[in-house]
Amino acid sequence: MLSLGGTITMVPQAGGGITPKLGAAELVASVPELATVAEIEADSPARLPSPSLTPDHLVAVARRIEDAFAAGADGAVVIQGTDTIEESAFLLDVLVASDKPVVITGAMRGADAPGADGPANLLAAARVAASPEARGLGTLAVLNYDIHAARFVQKSHTTLPSAFASPMVGPIGAVAEGRPIFFARLARMPCLGTAAGPPPPVALIRWAMGDDGRLLGALPRRGYAGAVIEGMGAGHVPAVAAEAVGTLAARMPVVLASRSVAGPVFTKTYGYPGGEIDLLRRGAIPAGTLSGLKARLLLGLALRDDGGRAAAEAAFAPYR
Numbered sequence: 078m079l080s081l082g083g084t085i086t087m088v089p090q091a092g093g094g095i096t097p098k099l100g101a102a103e104l105v106a107s108v109p110e111l112a113t114v115a116e117i118e119a120d121s122p123a124r125l126p127s128p129s130l131t132p133d134h135l136v137a138v139a140r141r142i143e144d145a146f147a148a149g150a151d152g153a154v155v156i157q158g159t160d161t162i163e164e165s166a167f168l169l170d171v172l173v174a175s176d177k178p179v180v181i182t183g184a185m186r187g188a189d190a191p192g193a194d195g196p197a198n199l200l201a202a203a204r205v206a207a208s209p210e211a212r213g214l215g216t217l218a219v220l221n222y223d224i225h226a227a228r229f230v231q232k233s234h235t236t237l238p239s240a241f242a243s244p245m246v247g248p249i250g251a252v253a254e255g256r257p258i259f260f261a262r263l264a265r266m267p268c269l270g271t272a273a274g275p276p277p278p279v280a281l282i283r284w285a286m287g288d289d290g291r292l293l294g295a296l297p298r299r300g301y302a303g304a305v306i307e308g309m310g311a312g313h314v315p316a317v318a319a320e321a322v323g324t325l326a327a328r329m330p331v332v333l334a335s336r337s338v339a340g341p342v343f344t345k346t347y348g349y350p351g352g353e354i355d356l357l358r359r360g361a362i363p364a365g366t367l368s369g370l371k372a373r374l375l376l377g378l379a380l381r382d383d384g385g386r387a388a389a390e391a392a393f394a395p396y397r
């Protein structure tokens with residue numbers, strides 16, 4: 078069990094509000110039932126609120142997990158803040174090659190709050206990580222007794238313990254009476270591994286009504302190596318912005334995702350200027366079934382070690 082921080086580790090501080098404090102060993106000690114699930118080694122590589130995590134933290138965690146698996150561990154649980162769980166889960170999903178279960182969890186209520194959800198989430202996550210049935214499913218997010226696939230899970234509420242949803246496919250399983258049960262088994266996507274250098278900066282732009290795309294011109298000189306556009310609907314921008322997208326796609330890989338909550342971007346329906354047919358013809362790469370947040374991480378991994386457009390194309394192909 079590796080803890081990076083988050084609300085599950087937070088307690089009130091003198092100046093008001095809650096802040097990370099507890100480490101993995103203290104969390105494990107607070108849930109005695111864990112001893113009946115597995116022999117657990119606990120460590121705390123970070124004690125951060127999850128908005129301050131970076132892809133580099135998750136690359137380091139992926140390496141730690143691979144090392145632990147090589148040393149004989151049967152599963153891994155990563156504990157972190159819920160704000161960025163959907164991103165961390167996806168990174169671990171494409172960074173860890175092993176078939177052994179990797180489970181990520183956190184909590185919506187602080188460790189000292191009435192009805193704290195951390196202990197139940199931790200126990201459920203351990204049960205899934207220790208389950209042979211969870212092998213081969215990639216990274217799983219376990220919260221509120223739901224089991225979500227890393228590729229699809231999203232934080233969909235700011236405060237409720239039931240904050241997590243997979244709008245594209247629903248949860249792929251649940252923990253019921255302490256037993257993980259799976260409703261679906263998703264094929265794993267290719268592993269991109271931890272051997273390459275750090276991911277370069279990738280911009281994420283959400284398109285809004287009336288935006289003419291003037292921001293795009295600034296991206297190359299601000300040091301971005303790639304960009305993800307969350308277009309309208311199945312990947313559309315206003316006609317007035319289509320040329321700016323094409324100009325940027327000639328300078329760096331541009332991936333087209335959607336600002337909609339669910340649904341793929343790979344259709345070839347709309348032929349109007351700024352429609353997806355136009356943007357794909359201008360060089361945008363469709364994100365397929367990935368959200369903008371996850372597409373941004375995948376593009377960053379693909380562009381490590383100066384991987385260019387070909388590497389980006391290859392990374393996204395399996396997702397559509």
Ligand SMILES: NC(=O)C[C@H](N)C(=O)O
Pocket residue numbers: 082083084085125126127128157158159160161183184185186
């Ligand atoms: N529930 C949480 O964990 C939210 C917190 N702000 C975090 O992501 O660190």
